[in-house]
Amino acid sequence: xxxxxxxxxxxxxxxxxxxxGYTSRWTVFDAEELxxxxxxxxxxxxxxxxxxxxxxSIDGEVIARSVPEGQGSQRIYKREYPxxxxxxxxxxxxxxxxxxxxxxxxxNDALIGKTGEFAxxxxxxxxxxxxxxxxxxxxDADAQRLATSQLEAIGFGSVVAIEPATGAIRVMASNPGFDxxxxxxxxxxxxFYQDDATSPLLQRAIQSAYPPGSTMKVxxxxxxxxxxxxxxxxxxxxxxxQLIDGVxxxxxAGESPGMITLTTALTDSVNTAWANVGxxxxxxxxxxxxxxxxxxxxPELDYPANLMRASGVRQEDGTLIxxxxxxxxxxxxxxxxxxxxxxxxxxxxxxAVANDGDLMKPQLVAEVVDxxxxxxxxxxxxxxxxxxxxTAEAVTVMMVSVTENGTAAGLTVGDSPFAGKTGTAELGGxxxxxxxxxxxxxxxFAPADDPQIAVAATVECSAETGGxxxxxxxxxxxxxxxx
Amino acid sequence: xxxxxxELFGLFGVGLLVTAxxxxxxxxxxxxxxxxxxTSLIYGGYxxxxxxxxxxxxxxxxxxxxxxxFPLVALLAAFGLVLLFRIEDSLxxxxxxxxxxxxxxxxxxVLVFRDYMVLERYRYLIAVGGxxxxxxxxxLIDHAVVDxxxxxxxxxxxxxxxxxxxxxxxxxxxxxxxxxxxRREVLIVGARRFxxxxxxxxxxLGPLLVVWGAAMLMLIFIRDLxxxxxxxxxxxAILYVATNRVSFVIIGxxxxxxxxxxxxxxxxxxxxxxxxxxxxxxxxGPAGAQQLQQSLFAQANGGLFGEGLGQSLIELPRTFKVHCxxxxxxxxxxxxxxxxxxDFIYAVAVDELGLFGGxxxxxxxxxxxxxxxxxxxxxxxxxxxxxxxxxxxxxxxQAFVIIGGVTQVIPLTGVTLPFISFGGSSVxxxxxxxxxxxxxxDRARSETWRGDEVRL
Numbered sequence: 001x002x003x004x005x006x007x008x009x010x011x012x013x014x015x016x017x018x019x020x021g022y023t024s025r026w027t028v029f030d031a032e033e034l035x036x037x038x039x040x041x042x043x044x045x046x047x048x049x050x051x052x053x054x055x056x057s058i059d060g061e062v063i064a065r066s067v068p069e070g071q072g073s074q075r076i077y078k079r080e081y082p083x084x085x086x087x088x089x090x091x092x093x094x095x096x097x098x099x100x101x102x103x104x105x106x107x108n109d110a111l112i113g114k115t116g117e118f119a120x121x122x123x124x125x126x127x128x129x130x131x132x133x134x135x136x137x138x139x140d141a142d143a144q145r146l147a148t149s150q151l152e153a154i155g156f157g158s159v160v161a162i163e164p165a166t167g168a169i170r171v172m173a174s175n176p177g178f179d180x181x182x183x184x185x186x187x188x189x190x191x192f193y194q195d196d197a198t199s200p201l202l203q204r205a206i207q208s209a210y211p212p213g214s215t216m217k218v219x220x221x222x223x224x225x226x227x228x229x230x231x232x233x234x235x236x237x238x239x240x241x242q243l244i245d246g247v248x249x250x251x252x253a254g255e256s257p258g259m260i261t262l263t264t265a266l267t268d269s270v271n272t273a274w275a276n277v278g279x280x281x282x283x284x285x286x287x288x289x290x291x292x293x294x295x296x297x298x299p300e301l302d303y304p305a306n307l308m309r310a311s312g313v314r315q316e317d318g319t320l321i322x323x324x325x326x327x328x329x330x331x332x333x334x335x336x337x338x339x340x341x342x343x344x345x346x347x348x349x350x351x352a353v354a355n356d357g358d359l360m361k362p363q364l365v366a367e368v369v370d371x372x373x374x375x376x377x378x379x380x381x382x383x384x385x386x387x388x389x390x391t392a393e394a395v396t397v398m399m400v401s402v403t404e405n406g407t408a409a410g411l412t413v414g415d416s417p418f419a420g421k422t423g424t425a426e427l428g429g430x431x432x433x434x435x436x437x438x439x440x441x442x443x444x445f446a447p448a449d450d451p452q453i454a455v456a457a458t459v460e461c462s463a464e465t466g467g468x469x470x471x472x473x474x475x476x477x478x479x480x481x482x483x
Numbered sequence: 484x485x486x487x488x489x490e491l492f493g494l495f496g497v498g499l500l501v502t503a504x505x506x507x508x509x510x511x512x513x514x515x516x517x518x519x520x521x522t523s524l525i526y527g528g529y530x531x532x533x534x535x536x537x538x539x540x541x542x543x544x545x546x547x548x549x550x551x552x553f554p555l556v557a558l559l560a561a562f563g564l565v566l567l568f569r570i571e572d573s574l575x576x577x578x579x580x581x582x583x584x585x586x587x588x589x590x591x592x593v594l595v596f597r598d599y600m601v602l603e604r605y606r607y608l609i610a611v612g613g614x615x616x617x618x619x620x621x622x623l624i625d626h627a628v629v630d631x632x633x634x635x636x637x638x639x640x641x642x643x644x645x646x647x648x649x650x651x652x653x654x655x656x657x658x659x660x661x662x663x664x665x666r667r668e669v670l671i672v673g674a675r676r677f678x679x680x681x682x683x684x685x686x687x688l689g690p691l692l693v694v695w696g697a698a699m700l701m702l703i704f705i706r707d708l709x710x711x712x713x714x715x716x717x718x719x720a721i722l723y724v725a726t727n728r729v730s731f732v733i734i735g736x737x738x739x740x741x742x743x744x745x746x747x748x749x750x751x752x753x754x755x756x757x758x759x760x761x762x763x764x765x766x767x768g769p770a771g772a773q774q775l776q777q778s779l780f781a782q783a784n785g786g787l788f789g790e791g792l793g794q795s796l797i798e799l800p801r802t803f804k805v806h807c808x809x810x811x812x813x814x815x816x817x818x819x820x821x822x823x824x825x826d827f828i829y830a831v832a833v834d835e836l837g838l839f840g841g842x843x844x845x846x847x848x849x850x851x852x853x854x855x856x857x858x859x860x861x862x863x864x865x866x867x868x869x870x871x872x873x874x875x876x877x878x879x880x881q882a883f884v885i886i887g888g889v890t891q892v893i894p895l896t897g898v899t900l901p902f903i904s905f906g907g908s909s910v911x912x913x914x915x916x917x918x919x920x921x922x923x924x925d926r927a928r929s930e931t932w933r934g935d936e937v938r939l
Contacts, residue, residue, distance in 0.1 A: 001725070001865070001868055003727070005859050006856075009852060015883050018887075018892055019886045020841070020842045022892050023845075023886075025890075026783055026833075026890060026891075027782050027786050027787065031783040031786055037776075039773075040780045041819075042781075042784055045800060045819065049796070076800045
């Protein structure tokens with residue numbers, strides 16, 4: 001009876017081998033697929049047991065930290081935001097019940113210390129517990145505080161400040177903001193969503209659809225000069241009431257300066273002159289320069305895509321048009337038509353001029369610090385070559401003229417000359433919750449001879465002009481950062 | 484080295500592993516760093532001490548028994564205790580008590596019940612007892628516990644719930660070994676060839692059909708797919724070894740498949756199991772699919788090397804806890820894996836110890852099978868041979884049925900993983916099984932080689 005015993009055992013061994021085969025299928029071959037399976041809630045559950053990295057501002061203030069709750073294997077970590085609403089935008093939140101958003105979402109892998117399986121094994125052999133990396137943001141808490149309080153004193157709006165040479169975003173303030181600590185519960189978050197009067201979850205710095213008004217004339221000036229068709233001394237027609245795309249266009253307060261230089265046209269923000277420039281350049285050239293500045297595409301910012309809006313000319317259904325679509329390019333050149341932008345985009349316009357014509361990728365993270373204290377700085381990256389250094393220099397001179405003799409005269413940033421451009425987009429008022437007509441803007445950089453900071457500031461629903469309302473906010477923030 | 488010295492050596496190694504295992508669990512729980520040094524050693528010491536006591540009795544009573552069986556069983560118990568301690572420490576203490584009880588029964592069998600050959604004489608009594616045991620959850624209908632899978636596996640005896648199928652499998656194997664030892668000659672000689680298959684003579688076919696019917700009845704009345712698969716597999720194993728006729732096995736398998744296919748069409752409980760097995764991630768699949776999904780996720784999470792003992796996610800974090808009705812506590816409630824301490828303990832093992840840990844556990848069952856079949860090969864008489872074959876086959880098949888269910892090789896069923904899963908009936912029944920194997924082995928090795936230890 002022994003031969004069948006051997007064969008029987010061989011059969012059973014075969015069965016056990018199948019078990020090992022299937023176990024390796026689930027643990028190795030199909031493991032990735034199973035981990036990403038939508039039914040699999042383990043990654044979410046497990047991330048709660050990992051001490052998430054701290055998020056700090058560049059000047060050392062703690063924006064987000066994790067505090068432990070419970071004991072042993074039941075210990076979980078809960079997020080806490082000591083600065084409250086100050087960095088609700090753009091840092092976002094991370095809570096079990098409401099999910100994660102903002103920088104908490106885009107930098108999640110670093111914050112939970114996620115590495116490959118092999119690296120994890122090495123760490124296990126070294127006896128390290130799982131722990132996230134800390135983030136040092138490019139944002140400056142003091143300047144953010146100043147920008148936020150200035151906005152809160154005036155109205156809804158946004159301030160974005162960028163270091164031109166690196167793309168580091170130093171200020172990204174949106175008013176109204178929200179306190180991320182209140183987003184921990186679904187009811188708290190729902191209250192933010194229901195608040196239609198203020199839309200606190202709308203991050204105006206990168207999600208808004210504001211008409212840029214005359215700040216767009218900086219893009220027009222760059223396109224005009226860099227394309228070789230104009231110089232700062234070229235003479236353009238600034239007569240009031242010219243037909244642009246078949247419709248009469250008027251200057252601010254009906255002024256009609258006649259034939260003027262391009263520099264004067266920018267200094268006094270003459271609409272008809274710049275509309276003529278736009279028509280002379282044509283849609284193709286104009287859109288080419290818009291593209292170089294980063295319009296017509298998602299910002300190249302490492303941030304959740306659903307929380308950013310591309311700036312550009314949109315059709316009624318919301319799709320972006322390109323140069324081949326019918327467009328009133330003369331009015332685009334003065335920030336009208338269907339053109340809408342974000343404050344981040346306009347800050348990038350100022351930054352590109354300030355940085356000798358090179359646009360750097362905007363960045364929110366300055367350094368990643370691992371649990372052992374090793375610092376990994378985020379390297380600056382060039383996004384595009386917008387214009388020649390000569391063009392940048394010429395446009396800078398024109399923008400300095402704006403702050404010295406033009407619509408922004410009277411504003412100062414320290415003692416040195418600085419560059420700027422105002423904008424006052426007339427929306428006509430009458431929108432819900434906003435009876436006053438103007439979207440006011442200021443973009444600029446300082447100091448003019450060695451730019452350290454570029455800024456865009458905007459306020460919704462104002463009765464006044466960009467120079468009067470947005471200008472003082474922008475110069476205060478630049479002064480603080482240069483301080 | 485003599486057999487018993489080899490055994491002692493093995494047990495010492497297992498004791499060290501227990502210490503290492505508890506140390507790992509304590510290390511993971513950083514709050515209890517003070518326990519790492521002393522408590523792990525004390526638990527390891529207790530474990531080794533108990534094993535040593537059994538070992539001493541074996542030296543006296545079963546000096547020639549297989550030297551590897553007991554250490555291998557101890558190794559499984561060590562895996563089980565450490566994993567249970569890691570899931571919920573009170574479970575491990577209960578399980579340790581159950582191990583002590585089962586070892587008491589083990590000693591009683593070895594010391595009092597000296598000659599297992601008498602079992603042959605009472606085979607019909609044992610058979611009836613086995614069938615009554617199997618049906619008991621339905622007979623004691625007021626006390627039957629329908630488990631979460633819809634099977635009548637447990638009988639509630641008031642003080643404890645009891646899984647009669649565990650003990651019944653031994654009764655059935657004893658009966659079949661004895662019965663087939665008697666009838667093997669007529670089954671072989673009287674066989675007819677029909678349609679290329681060798682069929683057993685009709686008048687002897689009856690008892691085989693009875694066994695098949697019993698397995699089907701189990702499926703219908705007790706709804707216990709796992710136990711019936713295990714028992715029927717054990718029956719086919721004994722039948723095959725007794726007759727050396729593959730055709731009998733094929734007929735048996737066909738019969739089982741026909742019966743199973745019929746049940747899968749008609750019994751919703753079985754049908755659901757098959758559906759889940761075919762596609763655990765079906766969009767509109769049965770709600771029970773979640774169990775198998777979690778099992779696969781746990782294994783995927785383990786990867787090659789596992790999360791490490793004590794490091795995987797089993798109990799839901801505080802904020803995810805649900806209200807437990809009926810006085811249930813973790814791990815019966817608020818566990819990410821259903822039944823992590825019983826049916827799905829293999830998934831927990833793979834989660835924490837990885838593919839290597841899982842493969843190690845499977846290897847141990849393979850090795851225990853090897854020692855059992857080795858015993859069958861050297862056993863001097865037909866009854867001992869068939870008994871050793873049946874017991875070994877049923878033991879390995881039980882491991883296959885539950886691990887296979889957890890890894891989606893076969894539809895999921897509710898049998899325990901021998902010596903690892905939490906549960907008194909399983910531990911006690913399997914310890915009796917091992918005691919019988921050791922007694923057969925002692926007798927075989929004594930009679931065959933008269934103390935010639937070197938040749939196994």
